[in-house]
Amino acid sequence: MINLGGPMDLRALFSSNDPINATEAFTNRQGQWELVASALQEHLRKISSEAFDVEDLEAPRNNLIVFHGVGGVGKTTLSRKLEAALTAADQRPAQWGEPTWSGEKILPVRIDLSRSAGTSFEDLVLTIRAALSELGRPLPAFDLALKRYWEAQHPGESLEEYLNRGGLAARFGKHMPQQMQSALADVAQALLLPGTVGSAIGQLTGSLTKALRERRQTVRALAGCARLGDLLEAEPDLEALSFYPHLLAWELDQLPADKKAVPVVLLDTFEDVGDRTHRDLEQLIQRVVWLMPNVLFVITGRSRLQWADEGLQGQLDYTGPTAWPGLALPTASVPAARAARPAPGQGRQILIGDFSPQDCDTYLARRLTHDGQPLIGPDIRTVITQRSHGLPLHLDLAVARFLEIRRAGQTPAPADFDHTFPALIARTLSDLTPEERHVLRSASLLDAFDLELATRAAGLTHQAPARRLTERPMVTENPHAIWPYHLHGAIRSALRTADDHTDDGWTPTDWQRAAERALAALGDQWRNTPTPATSRTLLVACLRQGLRLARDHHFGDLGWLTDAAIAYDSDAIWEPLVPPARDQTTTPHGPGHPAGPSLDTPAGALAELLTTLARRQREHRERTVDHLTAILTTGLLPDELAEMAEYYRAKANRDLGRNETSRQGMQQVAVGGGRLALRARRGLADAARIDGDFPTALTAAQGLGFEGREQRVLGDIWWAHADLDQAITAYETARTEAERHGNTGEQAITQARLTLAVAFTDPARADDEITLATQLLDGLAQRATTLITHIAALIRDAGSPDVTDRAQTLRTELTVAGLTWLGPTLDVALAFHHAVLGNRHDLAATADQLRESTTTGSYAYYAHIAAALGGLPQPQPPVRWLEDDHTVRDRWHTLVTTRQAHLREAS
Template identity: 65%
Template sequence: MADLRVLFSSNDRFEVDEAFTNRQRQWAVVAAALEEHLQRIKDAAFDVEDLEAPRTNVTVFHGVGGVGKSTLLRKLEAALTAAEDRPAHWGAPAWTERLLPIRIDLARSASTGGSDFERVILTIRLALAGALGRPLTSFDLALRQYWEHTHPGEPLEEYVRRTGLMGRLSTVLPQQTQAAVSEVAHALQLPGVVGSAAGKVTAALVKALRERHERARALAGASRTASLLEATPDLEALSYYPHLLEWELSRLPPKKTATPIVLLDTFEDTADRHRDFERLLQRLVWLMPNTLFIISGRSRLSWADPALHGELDWTGPIAWPGLAAPADQVVPGPRAAEPGGRQHLIGDLSPEDCDAHLARRLVAGGQPLIGADIRDVITARSHGLPLHLDLAVSRFLEIRRTGQIPVAADFDCTFPALLARTLSDLTGEERHVLRSASLLDAFDLDLATRAAGLTHQAPARRLVDRPLVTEDPYALWPYHLHAAIRSAVRSDDHSEDRWTDTDWHQAATRALAALGDQWANTTDLAPSRRLLVACLRQGLRLARDHRLNDLGWLTDAAFTYTDDSIWEPLAPPTSTAPDGRDPRPGLATSADALAELLSAIVRRQHEHRQRTVDRLTAVLDTNLLPAELTEMAVYYRAKAHKDLGSNAASRAGMQHVADAGGRLAPKARRGLANLARIAGDFPTALAAVPTLGWKGRHHKVLGDIHWPHGDIDQAITAFEAARAEAEQHDAPGERAIAQVRLALVVAFADPVRADDELAFAYQLLDHLDQRATTLLAHTAALIKDAGTDRNVTGRAQALHTEVTDAGLPWLIRFLQIALAFHHAIQGAHQDLAATIDRLHELTAATGDFAYFTDIAHFMGNLPHPSHSTVRWLDGHGPVRERWHALVTARARQLGTSQ
């Protein structure tokens, strides 16, 4: 009926295509593209050095997140690797050629394009190394030259091993690149040139190519090889090296070759946010026409759009004929990929495709009839569901027929018809489970059943088999409702069996209890961090949105969460009423206060510490938290005060928590010990260590006492013990903190070992959100390089800006002591005196961290400052000797004079 109504209101036909549920069609698409690709590269006219021919070596699957694109690419990878891994209903392929599928998940990349692209290139080359078992001479030589230029001092072997690329193949690529260098050196008769001297070998090869020596042309005869090798071996050059790789593959004997199939997953992580990285990837695809690329992302690939000219190297429908959308077809639909087309929709529509669909759906005078503001609201409300778009277009036409002008507010709603169609074929029990499950972002059978208050799982089992429930078998909770359906269920005011507010409140109470039981009663030896965070995220939102006054298990979970300093994001979305709208401002319940408390604690890694103090003070002023959680707020506010240098306020907060004797009392006693050390009262700090234990991080406190005394060996022992204890207690956040402290101390005495310790520290920090600890690691790197010409002062100045922006003034003292060490080693007496003056200015007002000023004097073998109030454990004389000895040892090692 809806289609007919639209048909008689517009000249454009509207179609709604089903979200795919059978991957056989996707396999057929890939099989057809691969057969066509194999035939094309066999053609005698095919030339990998032709840079002008249009590219048809790309197939794209696009759709909203969670519809199975990554799963599809994993299945394609397996099916192309081994026949036994191919589902039987997909059928046998027609080709017999050897294939080499290489899947690369772009979501695992870092935020900077350079390292991302290096990983892509290395992954492809590593896969070829394992499959071909031979060097690809010109490419390998270029890669070796690039690596030596861009990563001086870091062997390719070490990088591949450290990053874990390709597992057991980690040693193959370095061996093959070494062999390529040696092969060229031997062929060009370069006696005495070792294999690793890529620069010398490259220069000789380029010269030989320019002089048209036959041996050189046999080794690297691609017409552009010499120019590529002459170019500065930077990231830009690296992005053109795939041309050499493709040329090397094209000249392999038929029995030795393999056709690469590169599967680039989660392409939206590059295309949507990092156009520079997308440019590098597009260049890779263009320069490797012999390779078939299968790309998945949330939106269509826009390379055929001429509007991108200048942003990417090759754009427009002539360059990418298979990526262009036919002008007479709606962009989002799967049929947009006509025979020969390369873009295929999977599942729901992305926001970009929703907008394009609505813009082309109704047209008047060549312009979209539905305005951009209305399209935005419809798109947001649809969550990519084609049926919602259909109903919204019908509503638009209905409003126009009444003589009114549609406005955006008319579409900020869900459609009863959508819910009616959803509920029409569900049993009463299934509808009950559906409503209960709509309270949860994700769920399993047990959560859905318990939230519904049922004792049997059969209704939940039947519900998850319905197409309105999406399954991700790799997720912690595998099921979630389609967002549009979920929104419609929660705002239901029309169904005969709709719930009352009391029904929703009772279901939320059941769901919260079920989450807590699942966290506490997991079958693992101990609840996993992943489960804890997931339960907290859902539990906080349930408790807050439904005003559940009994926090229950959330209190225990909050303490467990904060215990290890990992700081995954927790804050649920803006507090909303059960219908999904009407935000509730302010902190009105204990659940509101707890959510804000945890948010402030987590966000302090990204906000100025004064902002943390203000947020926690606001939470405390509400008096909504129970006693235990109030102590948590006081403790973390005291930590923020310490970071700001407000040590009197910090001491008052720590003392309050310590006197309360609660769960955080050991940490508060540690805080008091640290404050005593900061004040220069080392005997008091040392006396507190035996009372701290693991919860008070006694080994770390001891290390922080020893290293200011220049007692490096004892400090190393203490921090190694702290790291080992953290490993024993499975506390990765604390282990990273101890490792950074260890690297800092080692950096004073042994810069060679410090390199290794810092590499390990950064590896441990990689998946953690510890801003202060990361900045301290950067400071340790300065200490390691002290006395050298590695721009220590410039790096310290840049780091000073980061530290200041973060609201961490205590770290400024560490930066100054690093500079004092640097100047003392170089014998730069005036610079050292200026640094000492800055340290005195930083410490004079309160006397806190005054021992840094003493240490700077000791480094330069200067008289003990008369204004010092530091209480050293063994007097300032031995401390002076130890610090001056560290300076003279480093100066002697570097050959500098003091």
């Protein structure tokens, strides 16, 4: 961000009696300058080449670069700064560096094509010619044709008076009429014509044309322009005028070396040139660009140029990627400042990016100052920056609001700027068709969309308006996303939250109906997904958008969201699902939609339920219990979703060591006989195992099948008995079943349990199994499962020097996560390590710690396992094993002696 000391903001100057230093602030935009500089350097190399032919009308054109972006992003400011930087070195920001074309004379010409400027095509051509008058040389070929045109189209009107009235004479000096008169006099003299030139232009052009046809030596200076005679014979109308720039290009090419200059024509506000239906003016301007290949054009506008599209044949003279190779590439999807530099001649359409937060803050700090200090404080700047989404127009509107508040005698506060501006809507909608405006409002309800989603949300039957909208710069495209399009953040926020004073503004009912259509379209996309490989990703994406729509618009019927929530739960992957908080920035229009707590609608309760289930992998289980209890208390969820909340509350209580409370919750779900009844029965089997009642656990496990994770439950039972071969077989079977059902989450869980068994028996194989578990867990939010693999790694490394320190770190992680149920497993890993080393003191301490931590009865059998590992006395009370106590103890102790033998062999 730099302050170039530009013109004073007169609105700010006259807004208050209190003197304010209000100056034009400008963001660096170094990336855009570098692209222009690179294009100009390439342009200079090309036109200086001996192979360059200014009259070649077939060669592809790369003599332009296009900057486009949403209204208010700073295109006009950039155009002005480029003109200033090319005009004088002292106007170029220091950050932009020195140009690489020293010695070349650059002649910038900026032309505003906005409707308010009223620039006609005649004005465009005259402006370019007037700017070239600074070269101090007549341009006879062009001047003669222009004089003929002017007298035919403006009889009785002096060109000099027209230039004075339009301001061109003041802008570029009064040399052009004199140069034209001199050029015509020279031609008349060469043709030996009598009388004054001004009154005999028809005779002059006729004689010159005849002389050119006869190849007379007297006009040899103009004879080199092959098409001059034809242009002088053509009817002098607007069509002919559009071809005269060819004569200007030819004249520039003929200048002596000491008079040569390279014009850079900056055409701003190109969106006002026309629309997709009326391209008459665009056709004329495109012709100028094509016929002047030795001039670099810098075009700024809201939309990308379509000149490289084959479909415009017949509407424009020169179309297609062969004609305009630099325009044929996809528009950059990142701000040019961060984009990789394109290859020469390529990537000539650049999307102007938003300001960074740092640029926004600096802009606001330097925009208004008082006694050399920023007038807008840091707290207000922060709010404005966040709400602007980097859009410069929002920053300017916020500055105007700041001045308005001060003028009213009040002190601006951060809350005064926590909103969007209706002016953003007007600016955004100004050049859209009614159908495109309708689609835009509908699409603003969606975080991201494709053509079908936007069309259905708008209630239309044809996609053409949505397709046209996606080509606007306010829509950003990510071709690799499920839904490739999303609206600019500031524009979307303005559409959804600001008062809409436009003629076709929506009523609250319109917004509600659009939200209903959008929600239905999301559900249909999820249900009709033909590719299973993408179904999970699409499910999560649909849930994120659907939950927010249903919550923010207070939908009472959850519809497809219920089925989607069940599908989300079944895979146990737990991707984050947190929709944006509902506050003033996201609250939709309409009565009855105040900002408030999330638990006030079924959709809000469901959103909180699913986000709680996902968050429990990253937060303490106590918080999980609290959240689920609050959700259940509302009574807003239908029975099958309330069952889900109850089940996971029971699981969280089990993780916290509240086995009896967990058992009661599982019993309630199991008795209900719903979708999760089998899982609850598994929970009851786990509860019996945790209590050391293995016969009951085994009985409860029978008949659970895959839905009840029967093989995983059996694996846990056999693992506790140190029957690791049977445990490994059960885990492998469970993993295979999960893979067959396409359940990645369950695959990861069973694979982690498998590592816990293999780590005792085969450290070498454990390496591979832990690696596989890590791969399966990649991208899954399963914190407890991940920590199980870390415990397995300790068991694998038992006897190594760092095991104790690693175990201490791991214990801290378990405590922070509220996963107390994994503590006894970690202690068993430590006991195994101490037993392998023969360290009976540390082993006894670990066993004592296990006894103390399991006094409630939960996992009490782990103390028996620790004692068995080191041959310590058996604790009380006894465990209800499936086999006699001696057999179980002997298996655990054998694991220690086997590992000791392995370590001796390895050493």
